[in-house]
Structures are given as C-alpha cells and as structure tokens.
C-alpha cells in the first residue's frame with residue numbers, strides 16, 4: 102500500500118514558458134510554471150528533485166507567517182512595536198508618529214554620533230527601510246515607526262554612517278559597530294520584520 106500525503110497544494114500552469122519554474126506562495130502552496138508540452142512525469146521528477154529546496158522555502162514562509170500572525174494591522178496601529186487600538190485614520194497616525202518620533206530621533210542620533218545629513222524625507226518603498234543618497238540626503242521608510250525602537254535606531258545609524266562610507270565595506274561596519282556593538286543581532290532581527298515592507302498596514 103502506498104500512502105501519499107499531500108500537505109500542500111501544487112498548482113501547475115502550462116503555457117508559453119521557456120523553462121520550468123517554481124515558487125512557494127505566501128500561503129505555502131507550490132506554484133509551477135511549465136512549458137506547454139512538458140509531460141507530467143517530467144514535472145513530477147522536477148518536484149521530487151527540488152524537495153529539499155521546497156521544504157526550506159516552506160519553513161521560511163511558515164516562520165514569517167507565525168511572526169506576522171502576532172500583529173493585527175486591521176484593528177491596531179503600532180508605534181515602536183506597541184499596539185494601540187485606534188479607530189482614527191491610520192495613515193494620519195503613522196505620518197504624525199513619523200514626524201513626532203522619528204524626525205527628532207534622527208536629529209538626536211545625528212548629534213550624538215556626530216554624523217550629519219542634509220535632508221530627511223519619507224519613502225514608501227516596498228524594498229528598503231532607508232537610504233542615504235548624494236549630498237547626504239536621507240530617506241526613511243515611514244513603516245520604521247512600527248519597528249521596535251532599537252531597530253529604528255539601527256536603521257537610522259546605518260544610514261547616517263553611509264555619510265562617511267558610501268558602501269558596505271569593513272570600514273563602514275566598523276563605524277556602525279562603534280555606535281552599536283550589537284549591530285549584527287539587530288541586523289538579523291530586522292530580517293524578521295522585512296515582511297512589513299510588503300504588508301498593507303493601513
């Protein structure tokens with residue numbers, strides 16, 4: 102007797118694809134795109150050969166989803182990782198929080214670290230938390246207000262340090278470490294929150 106346990110959905114789309122491609126979706130299903138004439142046996146072989154990769158991806162997504170499930174963005178707003186049940190305009194709340202908490206924090210850290218910037222603006226990026234561009238113009242993602250304060254601090258100091266080193270060289274990280282000896286931990290912890298960048302919290 103053969104017992105097959107399918108613990109995830111496999112969706113196969115055949116079409117004008119040159120190659121077989123595969124990805125694990127946010128709800129943990131497997132999505133496969135295959136060239137029109139490729140046989141199901143070949144596709145099955147492909148899935149079998151990629152089993153360990155699939156498991157790893159699924160694990161990653163489960164961890165993210167578990168972490169994500171601690172938040173209720175529908176009913177709450179978050180300031181420095183603290184939930185508030187506010188019914189007012191969420192966008193307004195976050196913009197005000199950015200203005201009243203983040204802007205002064207940037208000014209304070211800039212002074213304390215003796216690292217300057219010229220202009221601060223808000224970004225809505227789905228990829229990055231912040232950047233320091235030419236002429237030390239700083240951009241920070243408005244969702245930074247949702248993060249624990251130590252991670253917001255890490256992002257700000259990271260960007261301020263780019264004013265001295267415009268790269269991620271050893272000298273750059275040494276400068277960061279001078280201000281934040283535990284920066285490696287913070288950098289790792291920030292990864293747990295990267296789902297925020299692509300999550301609608303409004």
Ligand SMILES: [Zn+2]
Pocket residue numbers: 259263268269
């Ligand atoms: Zn950087």
